[in-house]
Amino acid sequence: MKVGLYFGTFNPIHTGHLIIANHMAEFTDLDQVWLVVTPHNPLKKKSTLLEDHHRLEMVFLATETYDSLKPTDIEFRLPQPNYTVHTLAHLQEKFPSYEFSLIMGEDNLNSLHKWKNYDVILENHDIYVYPRINNENANEELINNHKIHKIDAPVIEISSTFIRNSIRDGKEVRPLLPQKVWEYIDHNLFYKK
Template sequence: MSGPRVGLLFGSFNPVHVGHLILAEHFATRTDLAEVWLVVTPHNPFKAVADLLPDTERLRLVELALAGNPHLRAEAIEFGLPRPSYTIATLDALRQRHPHHDFVLLMGSDNVPGLPRWQESARLLSEVDIYVYPRPGYDLPSLEEFPRVKLMNAPLLDISATYIRESLCAGRSIRYLVPAAVEEVLQPPRASV
């Protein structure tokens, strides 16, 4: 491929938080990637639909979080694909739309053991480079069977969207866990009495 290498960070981003952004910025500015696209997933086959904020709301929050960053972009291609969304189908659609880009998958070490169970995993593992970042509490298996998988150094942040959602439900602050623009939408300031 002659075009730019673009990292694809898939997620429900329910909601997007600083852990996602620090990771994306790290890959966009400290590796051979020109950009990182945060691919907002309408429905991950391994997650329950009921737990998701509406698709358009999650996309809007990602767009707000990335505003002004030339290295990062929100990508909603999966919104127009059949559900559940499979990575290989998304990759095919992105390659068709952007034929001069060289796409790289970004994923946490917790996903590597399950790769053989992914839709068309043999094709995926042979066609695309995969940059893996460590996840707290997950040991990486041997990568011998995955020659295109490369372990990358990246900041370890143990922040989860579940923790943020639980904080919101309990009326607790989410300041510094999410970008200020996202906080304003999810937890608007209370009016003074």
């Protein structure tokens, strides 16, 4: 089974995440896409994150009707901070018959060389890259690597930061969120202040 790993804090998960994940599951050779809810990205401030279980619940609510999309909390049980190379090694050990690939935006590909043991990741895993609008600084060496697969996916420019700020400012954001995710956020009064 070929599994694409789509990492994110999903704070909150929004329709843009679902569009990309579903596109990867339906229009590439991936059998499933696992949405890996990260407890703490070493490059992000932890203080802005909702508690792990709330973000996992929102991913579950967003994906429960999709056969090929699966939420996972695999990184919750790994040492902090999480590094993708460690998560991949753990998953490969746990699911030896699965082939794991990464899913990332072009912007993340540009900083891949800064990741811990990125060369080990590239050696052992394919990377499926979806387009971003502002990507002038493309790393040509990485883009031409045979492990990198550029996917002609929809360009989505919705961000969780924008959604959080909009909720805080009292703006209507329901079209940007799966219905059950919006209800969960609204019920719990998340991102209001």
